[in-house]
Amino acid sequence: MTPFPRNSLLWQAAIGVAAAVGIWGLCRLAFGPANPPPARPPESAGFTGTVAAAKRPAAKPPAGMVWIPGGEFSMGCADPRSKPYGGPDPMGDARPIHRVQIDGFWMDSTEVTNAQFAAFIDATGYVTVAERVPRQEDFPDAPPENLVAGSVVFTPPSQRVPLDNHLRWWAYMKDTNWRHPLGPESSIDDHGDSPVVHVAYEDAEAYAKWAGKRLPTEAEWEFAARGGMAGAIYPWGDEFRSAGRWMANTWQGTFPAENTAADGYPGIAPVAKYPANAYGLHDMSGNVWEWCSDWYRPDTYAELSANGTTAVNPQGSDSSYDPQEPGQAKRVQRGGSYLCSDQYCARYIVGTRGKGEISSATNHIGFRCVKTP
Numbered sequence: 001m002t003p004f005p006r007n008s009l010l011w012q013a014a015i016g017v018a019a020a021v022g023i024w025g026l027c028r029l030a031f032g033p034a035n036p037p038p039a040r041p042p043e044s045a046g047f048t049g050t051v052a053a054a055k056r057p058a059a060k061p062p063a064g065m066v067w068i069p070g071g072e073f074s075m076g077c078a079d080p081r082s083k084p085y086g087g088p089d090p091m092g093d094a095r096p097i098h099r100v101q102i103d104g105f106w107m108d109s110t111e112v113t114n115a116q117f118a119a120f121i122d123a124t125g126y127v128t129v130a131e132r133v134p135r136q137e138d139f140p141d142a143p144p145e146n147l148v149a150g151s152v153v154f155t156p157p158s159q160r161v162p163l164d165n166h167l168r169w170w171a172y173m174k175d176t177n178w179r180h181p182l183g184p185e186s187s188i189d190d191h192g193d194s195p196v197v198h199v200a201y202e203d204a205e206a207y208a209k210w211a212g213k214r215l216p217t218e219a220e221w222e223f224a225a226r227g228g229m230a231g232a233i234y235p236w237g238d239e240f241r242s243a244g245r246w247m248a249n250t251w252q253g254t255f256p257a258e259n260t261a262a263d264g265y266p267g268i269a270p271v272a273k274y275p276a277n278a279y280g281l282h283d284m285s286g287n288v289w290e291w292c293s294d295w296y297r298p299d300t301y302a303e304l305s306a307n308g309t310t311a312v313n314p315q316g317s318d319s320s321y322d323p324q325e326p327g328q329a330k331r332v333q334r335g336g337s338y339l340c341s342d343q344y345c346a347r348y349i350v351g352t353r354g355k356g357e358i359s360s361a362t363n364h365i366g367f368r369c370v371k372t373p
C-alpha cells in the first residue's frame with residue numbers, strides 16, 4: 001500500500017518535501033474510520049471446505065520454495081469488525097466469498113530478502129524505480145529542482161494524531177531506496193535476511209523474471225496463505241495469538257505514535273521469525289505487503305462470482321479501477337505489514353485485500369515469487 005502514488009500530480013508536489021496535502025492513498029491507510037458495524041453473519045458464512053489436489057510434481061522444489069498443492073477453496077473475507085483484532089473496516093472488496101480452483105505451484109517460503117535482491121542487482125545492474133531520477137517529461141509541471149530520486153518512509157509522529165490523513169506518518173525522502181530503506185544515511189548492512197522494500201511493481205516483476213519465477217496471482221496467494229484451512233481468520237487459525245504466541249509481525253500500541261513492539265519487532269523483522277503456516281510459508285500475515293500480479297478493482301469478486309460457477313485460475317481484472325483514486329493504476333497487494341493494527345488496516349486478516357499504485361514504493365512493501373512446474 002503506497003501513500004504517495006509516484007505518478008500522481010500530488011506526488012510532484014511531494015518531491016523533496018516531507019509533507020504534502022492530502023492524497024487518498026491506495027493503502028490500507030486510506031481506509032478511513034468505519035461506521036458502526038451492522039449485523040453480520042458469523043465468520044464461517046460463505047466458506048466451504050478446501051479440497052487440496054493430491055498430485056505433486058516429481059521434481060524437488062527449487063531452493064527456498066515449497067509446494068502449494070492447488071485445488072478448490074473459498075476465497076474472500078467475511079466482515080471482520082466484530083472479531084478481536086478485526087479492525088474498523090468491513091472489507092467489502094473481499095466479498096462475495098466465492099469458489100476458486102487453481103493449479104498447484106511452488107512458492108517462496110519467505111519474502112524476497114535484501115541478500116536475494118542484491119544478487120539480482122549484482123547480476124543484472126538493474127536500477128529500481130526509486131533509484132531513478134523522475135523525468136521532466138513525465139512530470140511537466142514539477143520544478144526541475146524537485147525531480148529527485150527517492151521513496152516514501154514511515155515517519156511516526158511523537159504524539160497521537162487523528163487517523164484521517166496518512167500524510168501525518170509518511171514522508172517522501174530523497175535518495176531513499178532498497179539499499180537505504182530508512183533514508184539516505186541508512187543501510188541494509190547486517191539486514192541481508194530482512195525482506196527487501198522500496199520495490200515498485202516492475203522491480204518485483206524484473207526480479208521474478210531473472211529468478212525464473214513470477215509473481216503470484218491474488219488467488220494463488222490466498223490459497224497458499226490459507227494453508228488448507230477454510231475460512232480461518234489468519235494463516236494459522238482463528239486466534240490472533242495462538243496459545244499466547246505472537247504469530248506475525250504487526251503493530252502493538254496506539255498507531256502511529258506508540259509502538260510497543262510486544263511481538264519483538266518495532267519495524268521489519270528478518271524473514272521466518274514467526275511460525276510457518278501448514279504449507280511452510282512464513283510471514284504471509286504482517287511484516288511487509290506483497291505484490292500480486294492482478295490489477296486491483298473493488299468489484300473483482302462480484303464480477304467473478306456473478307454466474308455462480310467456480311472460477312478457474314483467475315488472473316484478476318483486465319484493468320485497474322479504485323474509486324478512491326480513479327486515475328491511478330494499481331495492482332493487488334496482500335498480507336498487510338508491520339504497520340497493521342486493529343485500529344487501522346487489520347489486513348493481516350488472511351482474506352483481506354490491499355492495493356498499490358504500480359510505480360510507488362515504501363518501506364513496508366515487498367514481495368515473494370511463485371513458479372509453475
Ligand SMILES: [Ca+2]
Pocket residue numbers: 249250251252261262263264265266267338
Ligand atoms: Ca511489530
